[in-house]
Structures are given as C-alpha cells and as structure tokens.
Amino acid sequence: MTQEGEKLATEHTAGDDSEVEVTIRRDPKKPAGNSRAERTASYDLADFPELTGREEDFRFTPLKRLNGLHTSDLTGEAPSVTVSGTDLVTVETVGRDDARVGNAGIPEDRLSANAWAHFSQATVVTIPQEVEVDQTISVEIKGTHTDPAAQHMIIDAKPFSKARVVLHHSGTAVVSQNVEFTVGDSANLTVVSLQEWQDAGTAHASAQHAKLGRDARFKHVCVSLGGDTVRVTPSVRYTAPGGEVEMYGLTFVDDGQHLESRLFVDHSQPNCVSRVTYKSALQGRAAHGVWVGDVLIRPEAEGTDTYELNRNLILNDGPRMDSIPNLEIETGLIAGAGHASTTGQLDAEHLYYLMSRGIPEVEARRLVVRGFLFEILQQIEDEGIEARLREVVEAELSNADH
DSSP states (O other), X not given: OOGGGGOOGGGOOTTOOSOOOOEEOSOTTSOOTTOGGGSOOOSOGGGSOOOOSOSGGGTXXXXXXXXXXXXXXXXXXXXXXXXXXXXXXXXXXXXXXXTTTTSSOOOXXXXXXXXXXXXXXXXXXXXXXXXXXXXXXXEEEEEEOOSOEEEEEEEEEOTTOEEEEEEEEEEEOEEEEEEEEEEOTTOEEEEEEEEEOOSTTOEEEEEEEEEEOTTOEEEEEEEEEXXXXXXXXXXXXXXXXXXXXXXXXXXXXXXXXXXXXXXXXXXXXXXXXXXXXXXXXXXXXXXEEEEEEEEEEOTTOTTOEEEEEEEEEEXXXXXXXXXXXXXXXXXXXXXXXXXXXXXXXXXXXXXHHHHTTTOOHHHHHHHHHHHHHHHHHGGGOOHHXXXXXXXXXXXXXXXHTO
C-alpha cells in the first residue's frame, strides 16, 4: 500500500487527486435500474422475494452459510443483552408496538425484514436530552444458542446529548438484527459495533439504521474479527440540514471466514457531510472479505460533501476481497464527492525501508500492518477497548507469520 492508502477519508478534500468515479443521473424521471433510491424498503417480509444469490445485495453472500436467517422462522432464543457503564441512561424492554420501534429505519433486504417479522421485544437505551455521558455505555450481546433468532435494539440520543455506545457481540449465535440509532438535533453519538463471535457455527446479519436530526453528529466504528459468516449493513439518513457522519471499519478475515460490510449513506438534505474509511486484512485460502459502499446524493441535497475510502491488505496467497464503491449524484450543486478503493499486498518499498535499518522481515511486516489497521482502532476513543483490540489484532498477525 502506498502512503495514499494510509489516508483516512477525513483527510481527503474536493481538490484531491485520488481516484474518483461517479454515476450522474441527469434525468431524475428516468432512474437507473440499480439506483439505491429504487430499492425496496418495507416492514412486510412478503415484499422481499426468496433469495437466489443473484440479487445485487447478495451476490457476494454465501446463502447456505446464513444457516436459515433468510428462509426460516426466527423463533430461536436471541442473544442476551446487558447494558452497563453509567446510570445516566435509561434501559427498557418494550414490545414491538412501542412508538419508537421502526422510527429510525425500514428493512431494505430480506434478512432485515425477516428479523422484523419475528422479533417480539426490543431493548431501548435512551440518552436523555442535554446529557453528556463521559463513560462508555457498554451493551454486551452474548449468544449461547444456534437456533435462528431475531433481535431488535434501539439507541435513542435525545437532542443536545453526547455519548459513546459499544455493542459487543460474543459467544455463538445464528441471529439477524435490526439496530436503530436516533440522533436528535445537535446530538453527538459515537457507536462502536464489535463482532467478536466464536467462529464455529456463528452466522450474524446486522442491519444498523441511523437517523440524524439538524446539526447532529454521528460516528460509527465497525470492527469485525470473529464469526463464521458476518454481514453488517450500516445505513445513514439525514432528516435536516447540517448533519455530519464519520464511518470507520476494520475487518481481519481468517481462513474460512466470510466477513461482509455494506454501507449506505443517503444524502437527502442540504449541507451535510459524510466520510467513510474502511480497512481490511485477509489471510488464508478460504478467507473472503466484502465491502460495498453506496452513497446517494439526491437532487435536494445541495452543498453535500462526501468521500468514501476502502483499503485492503492481502497477507498471503489465496484470500478473496470484493470491494465496490458506488456514488450516485443527482445534483451538480455539491461541495465535493469522491471515492477510492485499493486491494493489494504489502508495499515492498515500506518493507525495504524498514529492513534496510536492521528490522527483520517478520517484524517489518507486522509494523506496516499495525500502522495500516491501528488508526481505525484509534477512532474508538476508549483506551481500554483500543488496547484489548490491539492485542487481538497482534494475535492475528502472529498467526499470519506461521
């Protein structure tokens, strides 16, 4: 990877010389067939046909490894949810008829719709208005069963509040989730979604929907390290001008794992900002990583400023990485828009530089990968969690050396 590959998307500007490819829909009355604006959104499972694997949203997903999340009645026991870290927030268990359920997002694929059809209760965490929570709010999600299950959670950040929430997935589960984030006017919410499942038998699909109010700030950090098949689909929608979004991701894909991230940023309001930076490292012949980033700038979203970036390191022979950035622009009155994607092996010049100064090749490789990945972990801004995840990545790198 070159030095360009070490930039975060927040460092790119409209005048940057990076790779930029866009799809401009000049006539909104004649939309393109694959536009995100046309995708089905519905609470009704019947509106989503049975999957064949040929659908655009699932052409990289191994359907058999979903263990029935797209075909079964999700009646199994959902992973347990435990919230800790502060007494400044309220935690409730509510029925599906609660007015807050479905407020931030509507299912856009069959996995999400199946979870919606079968959940019976939702966990709601509310950060009160004008409350700033200094401690990290920890949401432990622990699975102990492999019967297909559905789960629903809501994080509601009221106006002018500020908080950091960590969703930590562990154990073993076959579960499809809908997670809603409501970020009120001038609220500031950071969400860290950690997927540290046990590899054997785990299938996890998580549709994470964020809805932003006026001048809201939302940071989403997705770290996928464990699980046999994991598919996380974060989406962001603006409801008023002035919203700012940062989305970061790190995946370390081992032999036999399928770790997938699909993002959607829907710019439908003027003068909003989004930055996306995802990085992956892959090792092992059957390792498969997927990153798809969709950004839609609608006609009314004048003044939009957006950039998405995906960088992937192949650490040995055999892994497969599919990386597809998509950018649709329906108005020319924007501040800036672009995207970039690269996949490759370690930069030989970086290794040569370190080895010429007496650093053994194995350690030189580790140093380069650490620098590549750890800047994503720094976005968590919780020293304890960052330190633990660095140890996990170090252990993965040790496996890569053998």
